[in-house]
Amino acid sequence: MPDQGTPACASCHGAQVQGAGTSPRLAGQPQEYLLRQIEVFKNGTRGNAPVTTAVAHTLNADQARAVAAYLQSR
Ligand code: HEC
Structure with a gap:
């Protein structure tokens, strides 16, 4: 979702x-x-990964659930 700042x-x-x-x-x-x-x-409790933290912030709750469901199916 490049328009939203989410990298692949x-x-x-x-x-x-x-x-x-x-x-x-x-x-x-x-x-x-x-x-x-x-x-x-997103909430900073797992803070050792600045990049994925930044990525996570670009996902809303529905998108996070959707990507997690997709990844489980892979
Ligand atoms: C620029 C590189 C980069 C991108 C892009 C990226 N990640 Fe990550 N991700 C990482 C790194 C590095 C870690 C390991 C973090 C750590 O050491 O805690 C990680 C960790 C994770 C974890 C934790 C996995 C585990 O087993 O605990 C999840 C979930 C995750 N990423 C999801 C995503 C999703 C979903 C996307 C795309 C929307 C994404 N990442 C994009 C680099 C990236």
Whole structure:
């Protein structure tokens, strides 16, 4: 969603969101877990990842739920 400032998750997490370098695997992780991580990036409790924190802020609640559901299905 470039218009909203959201970069492609795959640009860091790997083409198949299988994980790449310091970016962990997202594919197949449980939706609720992924959603919780997006939330804690947003509220600053998980603060060691400035980039994903910035990305998380561009997602509204519906978009966060949708991307977490999609990633679980991968
Ligand atoms: C510029 C690189 C970059 C982009 C773009 C990016 N991420 Fe990340 N992401 C990271 C890094 C690095 C980490 C590891 C953070 C840490 O060490 O805690 C991470 C961690 C995560 C985690 C935690 C995974 C776990 O197992 O705890 C989730 C969930 C996540 N990203 C989702 C996303 C989503 C969804 C998008 C796209 C909307 C996205 N990321 C885009 C770099 C990125």
